[in-house]
Amino acid sequence: MTTLFRRLVDEQELRDPRAFLPRFREHARLLAERDRDVRLATLEPAASTFEAWYYGQRLPNRDARRVLVAWFGHSIERLWAPASEAAVASRGGALDLEGADLPR
Numbered sequence: 001m002t003t004l005f006r007r008l009v010d011e012q013e014l015r016d017p018r019a020f021l022p023r024f025r026e027h028a029r030l031l032a033e034r035d036r037d038v039r040l041a042t043l044e045p046a047a048s049t050f051e052a053w054y055y056g057q058r059l060p061n062r063d064a065r066r067v068l069v070a071w072f073g074h075s076i077e078r079l080w081a082p083a084s085e086a087a088v089a090s091r092g093g094a095l096d097l098e099g100a101d102l103p104r
Contacts, residue, residue: 003056007083008072015054017047024050027071034070043067056080 014020025044032040043063045053052058060068065076072079 001056002083003080004074004083005068005072005079006054006056008079009054017050020050021045021047024067024071028067031067031070035066039063040067 009015009020012023014023021044028040028043032038032043040063045060045064049058049060049064053060059065059080060076068079069076
């Protein structure tokens with residue numbers, strides 16, 4: 001089963017942990033600033049954790065869930081549900097990335 005998370009990661013060409021993890025760190029830092037939650041500023045999953053997420057073998061923990069929901073703009077339940085062609089467009093995310101040096 002291909003999850004929406006996997007589909008969105010693939011669409012952004014972030015399949016390689018070396019591509020995904022820096023983007024995750026940046027989104028965690030931005031969320032930490034927005035929510036004034038210093039714990040998120042240094043949040044970084046291991047490459048093996050990302051692989052487990054990507055292949056649907058494991059769900060993210062509480063803090064990682066917050067980052068992914070803000071980044072992709074879908075609930076964690078929706079991100080880990082089967083992807084359908086009609087429902088892959090991100091709702092834009094909860095983070096205001098205007099002015100940030102992040103490709104969308």
